[in-house]
Amino acid sequence: MAEVLSNPTLQSIFDRRSIRRFLPEPLTEAQLETLVQVALASPTARDRQAWHFSFVADPALIAEIGDAAVETFRRNGDQAVLDRLASRGGGLLYEAPLVVFLSCPGDEQDYKGLDCGIAVENLAVAATSMGLGSCIIAMARAAFQGESGAALARRIGVPEGSSFAISIAVGRAAMDKDPHARDRSKVTVLGPEAR
Numbered sequence: 001m002a003e004v005l006s007n008p009t010l011q012s013i014f015d016r017r018s019i020r021r022f023l024p025e026p027l028t029e030a031q032l033e034t035l036v037q038v039a040l041a042s043p044t045a046r047d048r049q050a051w052h053f054s055f056v057a058d059p060a061l062i063a064e065i066g067d068a069a070v071e072t073f074r075r076n077g078d079q080a081v082l083d084r085l086a087s088r089g090g091g092l093l094y095e096a097p098l099v100v101f102l103s104c105p106g107d108e109q110d111y112k113g114l115d116c117g118i119a120v121e122n123l124a125v126a127a128t129s130m131g132l133g134s135c136i137i138a139m140a141r142a143a144f145q146g147e148s149g150a151a152l153a154r155r156i157g158v159p160e161g162s163s164f165a166i167s168i169a170v171g172r173a174a175m176d177k178d179p180h181a182r183d184r185s186k187v188t189v190l191g192p193e194a195r
């Protein structure tokens with residue numbers, strides 16, 4: 001196998017892990033504003049920028065959103081999810097000092113959800129480069145279901161006609177994690193010699 005190149009950007013991509021335990025210390029204003037600019041620097045299909053980013057750095061509100069999601073799983077009798085969350089501890093949003101909720105209009109066919117996916121990974125890699133941990137969290141979707149969920153979405157600034165796409169918890173990591181296994185068979189490389 002050929003050598004793998006190294007530079008600070010590549011290092012952050014390789015060092016990123018899903019962190020599920022955080023120190024309670026809040027992010028500095030500079031860290032927060034940097035992540036805001038990272039989010040806005042993300043590319044979007046046809047430069048539509050149809051996403052919205054709700055940066056929530058209020059521990060009480062983060063706990064309320066996490067609890068609302070857990071309540072939805074409880075209502076739906078989704079015991080497998082509840083067990084998984086209980087085994088991890090810290091609730092659905094892992095008591096992170098910052099959670100960014102990404103929302104967008106449209107459906108999966110129009111790339112707006114994909115735009116959110118790209119932006120959330122930008123945030124994850126940027127957080128790593130800043131010495132912070134992060135975890136992308138899809139399960140927070142459950143917080144925004146039903147009438148009370150719609151009210152919660154309005155409270156965090158989700159625009160009318162948009163809905164939750166993905167979220168990311170960010171903060172100083174209070175745990176280490178090994179990288180996930182990389183399966184080289186997931187990749188096909190076709191150079192000219194393959195003709």
Ligand SMILES: Cc1cc2nc3c(=O)[nH]c(=O)nc-3n(C[C@H](O)[C@H](O)[C@H](O)COP(=O)(O)O)c2cc1C
Nearest residue numbers: 016017018019020135136137138139140177179180
């Ligand atoms: C779209 C997406 C949704 C995810 N949702 C959750 C989630 O709801 N809760 C969680 O703890 N981790 C979630 N993860 C993190 C994955 O579990 C994690 O990326 C995977 O186990 C690989 O581990 P790594 O991120 O440390 O490489 C999500 C990741 C992605 C990309």
